[in-house]
Amino acid sequence: MTQLDPILPEYEESLVEERIVRASPARVFETFENLKISDMRLAKFLAGVRNLGRPVDTSDESSLLGEDARRFGWVTLLRDPGRQWIVGLVGRVWRRDFGVAKLEERDAFLRFQEPGYAKIVVSYRFDAIPEGTRIVSETRVHCTDEHAARRFRWYWRVIRLGASLSVRSGLRATQRRAEAA
Numbered sequence: 001m002t003q004l005d006p007i008l009p010e011y012e013e014s015l016v017e018e019r020i021v022r023a024s025p026a027r028v029f030e031t032f033e034n035l036k037i038s039d040m041r042l043a044k045f046l047a048g049v050r051n052l053g054r055p056v057d058t059s060d061e062s063s064l065l066g067e068d069a070r071r072f073g074w075v076t077l078l079r080d081p082g083r084q085w086i087v088g089l090v091g092r093v094w095r096r097d098f099g100v101a102k103l104e105e106r107d108a109f110l111r112f113q114e115p116g117y118a119k120i121v122v123s124y125r126f127d128a129i130p131e132g133t134r135i136v137s138e139t140r141v142h143c144t145d146e147h148a149a150r151r152f153r154w155y156w157r158v159i160r161l162g163a164s165l166s167v168r169s170g171l172r173a174t175q176r177r178a179e180a181a
Contacts, residue, residue: 002123002125002138003078003080003084003086003123004086004121004123004138004140007077007078007086007088007110007121008088008119008121008140008142010142011140011141011142012141012142012143012149012152012153013139013140013141013152013153013156014138014139014140014141015137015138015139015160015163015164015167016136016137016138016139017136017137017164017167017168017171018134018135018136018137018171019134019135019168019171019172019174019175020129020131020132020133020134020175021132021133021134021135021174021175021178021179022131022132022178022179023132023133023178023179023181024082024128024132024133025082025083025126025127025128025133026081026082027133027178027181028126028132028133028135028174028178029081029082029083029085029126030081031174031177031178031181032085032124032126032135032170032174032178033085034177035170035173035174035177069087072089072098072100073089073090073091073098073100073101073102073103074087074088074089075087075088075089075103075104075105075106075108075109076106077106077109077121078106082126083125083126084123084124084125084126085123085124086121086122086123086124087121087122088103088106088109088119088120088121088122089119089120090103090109090112090117090118090119090120091117091118091120092116092117092118092148092151093118093120093152093155094118094151094152094154094155099117101114101117112144113144114144115144115145115147115148116144116145116147116148117143117144117148118141118142118143118144118148118152119141119142119143119144120139120140120141121139121140122137122138122139123136123137123138123139124136124137125137125138133178135171135174135175137167137170137171139163139167141156
């Protein structure tokens with residue numbers, strides 16, 4: 001059982017990526033928390049592709065990725081510095097505008113059951129290992145009804161590789177910055 005299980009125990013889709021970083025979990029967590037979109041060129045490019053050529057808002061590339069995520073609609077579900085960070089989003093992500101349901105807190109995310117949405121959780125775990133830290137990113141998706149599940153399955157087939165590459169881009173950026181410190 002992981003800390004994700006009480007948050008989203010049932011899910012239809014998942015994605016797991018990991019990376020070894022030669023730095024302490026505390027350092028890697030701090031580095032991850034201070035990532036900027038400008039640190040993740042591939043993820044920025046893929047976001048542009050996902051947006052069908054519409055420009056990605058990069059008006060402030062110095063803003064932290066976590067701040068951008070909160071403005072977009074991601075909710076912090078668990079933050080345990082040096083160990084784990086879990087965020088969640090509810091939306092109709094297959095739509096061009098993502099159809100985000102703006103939720104303000106963890107409890108609202110946990111209670112949300114309105115039909116037609118996908119509930120997405122992303123966990124970043126920072127495990128101490130002899131070489132330093134293993135960052136494990138796990139994404140889980142649960143749809144609130146069958147109609148949303150059908151829409152999401154189609155969407156996931158199209159974007160899964162890009163989602164994986166975006167996560168890897170963030171993990172690589174974290175590795176690069178943490179090991180350089």
